[in-house]
Amino acid sequence: MTQAASSPAKRVPFLTALAFAATALPVAAVGIAMAVYLPRHYASHLGIDLAVVGAAFFIVRMIDIPVDGLLGWSMDKTRTPWGRYRLWTILGAPILMLGVYFLFLPPAGVGRNYLIFWVLILYLGNSILALSHAAWAATLAPQYNDRSRVFAIMTAVGVLGAASVLAIPIVNEARGVSDAGNVAMMGWLIIALAPITAAIVVWKTPEKIAPEAPGDEFRLRDYGALITRPAFARILLADLCLSLGPGWMSATYLFFFTDSRGFTTGQASILLATYFLAGIVGAPLMGRLAMRISKHRTVMVATTLYSLTLVSLIAVPKGNLMVAIIPLFIAGVMASGFNLLTRAMTADIADEIRLEHGKERSGLLYAITTMTSKIAGAFSIGLTFFVLSKVGYDAAEGARNTAQAIHNLELVFLVGPVVFVMLGGACMIGYGLDAIRHADIRRQLDARDALYDEAPIVESLTGEAAIASLPPRE
Known part of the structure; x- marks a missing residue:
């Protein structure tokens, strides 16, 4: 299979985007299992103190955060005949499969150190x-609106991964x-999904390594310049x-719906x-709306409707499944746009930076963005479990809580969710990198890249890549 350099208006074929989105299945499955079920499992069924479980997750997130920056930098530096992110x-x-096996199928008597x-x-x-999935998506779909579409497909496929985890307790009950x-x-499901989906993505998705200018190496102090870049700073705060x-x-979900709402x-x-x-x-709805009113305005719409819907949950009659489904569905529609839009916007920032510096920084930018999500993940479990305690x-299994404790x-x-989500939407007020600005950036990038049409496109595991580079900038 051979592919020419993409024209500015070319869209990623639907089947290609669908195959590429496969990695979202295990990633989303891990996300929902770790956010909702695993902390409660260690606290309730394995008998580890609630505050200790929260502290363990917090400690790991703090250790894990700087690792992401190193991973992102390493990914951007990688140039092989197999591709960069492949x-x-x-x-x-x-690595994911190993961690899942020991964490989801622990031996008896495990403690804090094992968990960490x-x-x-x-x-x-x-x-x-x-990280490799998000950065690869940024290069796979270079156009402003097509990015919304591809990230929407990735999000929708990820929903299936989350749903597969959620189906397990439903079926078991x-x-x-x-x-x-x-x-x-859940652990066995993720272990099965990871190699299959990775193989589909690696085998079926083309990867283009953009040409780069010699020199202008990334330095440690450049982290500060990226983080304080106005448009990117807004995305980071919003994503956080x-x-x-x-x-x-998610951290308090099962406690709320079982002990407060009677399910x-x-x-x-x-x-x-x-x-x-x-x-x-x-996800497709948010992606389509972003094509019409821009990504940052769609974030503001989604966060406002999400918050209003979440507040309505307190009025749901106890144990009434049919009534509760309505606000949960609406909130889910709105929430599906959060990461979808901020990740697509990060890809736009990566284009702007590549135009200025002649270097691919997608991996590093997504690493920094992921850091904010991990900080949030650390606090969402650690802080909420601490507050609840x-x-x-x-939270112990079979415990009887007072009416005041339930309140x-x-x-x-x-x-917590309403306050933070509304702050995230407010970060988008005055955001400047819209479709018009990005179209100008892509026009300049495409014109420059067209001069160096030997930039490699890796079609498959056996494809060959000629690594191209731009001449030094004047």
Whole structure:
């Protein structure tokens, strides 16, 4: 199979985008399992103190954050006949599988150190897959609107990965099986998904390595210049808030819906599946809306409607599954646009930086963006579990909480997500890198790249790549 250099208006074929999105399946499955089920499993079924579990996840996130920067920098420096991000996808899958095996199928009597070590290994593998996937997407779809479309497809496919995890407790409850075995089944599912999906992406997706200018090597102090870049700083702050809000909700979700709203674990999982499955509708909807009103305005619309819908959950009658499905579906539609849009906007920033400096920085930019998500992940579990332990809520299996403790749980569940999500939307007020500005950037990049049409396009595992470079800038 041979592919010519892309014209400015060329869209990524749907089947190519769908095959490329396969990596989102295990990444999303890990995300939902780690955010909702695994902390509760270690606290309730394995008997580790709630605050200790929260602290363990926080510690790992803090260790893991600088690793992402090194990974992103390394990815951008990688230039092989197999491609740049393709190689990292191959490396990430087995590391993720190793971490999942030991974390989701732990031996009896595990403690904090065991939890910290294997969460760290799992996050390393997951980071490699997620970073290489996002950075590869930025080069696969170079156009402003097509990026919204490709990232929407990735998000929709990721929803299926999350839904596959959510289906496990639902099926087990219907079979009368204890939910103590849910996490082990989730682990085996992810272990099966990781190599299959990585193989599909690696085998079926072309990869173009953009030409680069010699010199202008990235230095440590350049991190500061990237982070303080006005457009990127807005994205980072927005991404932090838009990860912290839903992450906060996820960390307290099962506690809220079982102890406050009177649902069983299986029913709560049905509602959560509704929330995530709504992304199959929401992701394309958010992508299409972004094509019409721009990405940053779509973020503001989504965050406002999400917050209003979340507040309405407190009015849901206890145990009424059919009523609860409605606000969970609407919230899921809106939430599906959060990461989709900020990741697509990060790709636009990468184009702007490549135009200025002649170097690919997608991997590094996504690493920095992922750092904000990991900071949010650390606090969403560590902080919320700490707060719950301080407001009198007891998470132990079979514990009887007072009415005041349940009321405090409700406040913790609602206030944190609404505040942070609305802050995330506010970050987009006055954002300047819109479709018009990006079209001008792509016009200049395409004109420059056209002078060096030997930039490699790796079509398959056996494709050859001639590494091209630009002459030094004057």
